[in-house]
């Protein structure tokens with residue numbers, strides 16, 4: 001297996017139990033996969049690989065550099081940071097390539113682009129920006145399993161990508177995640193890093209480098225196998241639920257729905273997040289819906305306004321006006337693969353009344 005830019009085969013380390021299923025499902029798309037214990041861990045390992053160091057202090061320093069791209073210091077790279085939100089497109093809510101270009105400095109090592117709510121990010125443009133500046137692009141596809149960019153599954157395009165299988169994701173292994181990559185050397189390194197730095201030879205007592213115990217265990221892999229068998233059905237059902245919401249909510253004045261697919265972007269439905277009309281009292285809407293027995297969530301708050309970030313770094317409202325504006329108006333509605341049509345109609349009616 002040589003270094004290549006186009007996908008060829010699917011490879012999973014020792015999780016044989018899910019390898020075959022994944023191959024059957026995804027081989028046409030050409031994944032190469034190394035499993036990870038969690039999505040966050042996948043990013044951590046990718047960063048380690050890209051920066052070429054397993055030294056914790058050095059990685060933290062490099063992480064801080066990456067975070068400075070976006071203007072904050074968070075260990076959780078997968079959530080990026082305030083300037084990521086500043087740089088999002090208000091239509092797709094994904095990272096805007098122009099903003100990345102403006103933010104990259106000579107010290108920037110990597111950019112993490114999220115496919116937020118399962119909508120593929122602007123991979124080509126982001127890759128071009130990163131290539132021009134010699135920066136690594138990492139795709140956080142944790143919410144986007146099954147989404148397609150330019151007709152191909154996310155994770156298969158070139159940048160190494162991370163998937164997560166936490167229970168709120170399209171499929172779950174309880175906890176767990178995966179990295180897809182087109183690089184043989186990266187696959188080898190990731191497999192080693194997640195397996196306490198074991199050598200390529202696979203010998204249990206041979207450690208070639210400092211690693212981690214980030215293995216996806218067989219029990220979780222078995223759960224993943226069962227989930228993978230249902231993946232297509234799950235994605236279809238979630239798509240149907242989303243399409244019904246789009247019809248039911250279309251007539252509510254001023255309500256903005258998730259941006260629709262286009263020939264380049266096919267969403268994998270992760271959550272259903274609407275944007276309330278400007279000026280509406282979101283808390284009032286939430287409590288009105290709660291009175292009707294409908295639970296909603298303020299998806300997603302700005303990271304820089306989380307208590308820890310404010311206390312630790314002194315961030316305040318106003319740092320990221322675009323993200324703050326979006327975050328103050330968005331609301332996740334009840335959403336899952338088996339949501340009944342009647343229940344959706346009930347939610348839509350309640351939301352219409354709450355906004356009247």
Ligand SMILES: Cc1ncc(COP(=O)(O)O)c(C=O)c1O
Nearest residue numbers: 038039040078140142143164166
């Ligand atoms: C976009 C994104 N990235 C990363 C993660 C982290 O995945 P995990 O919980 O498996 O570490 C999540 C999980 O919620 C996510 O939605």
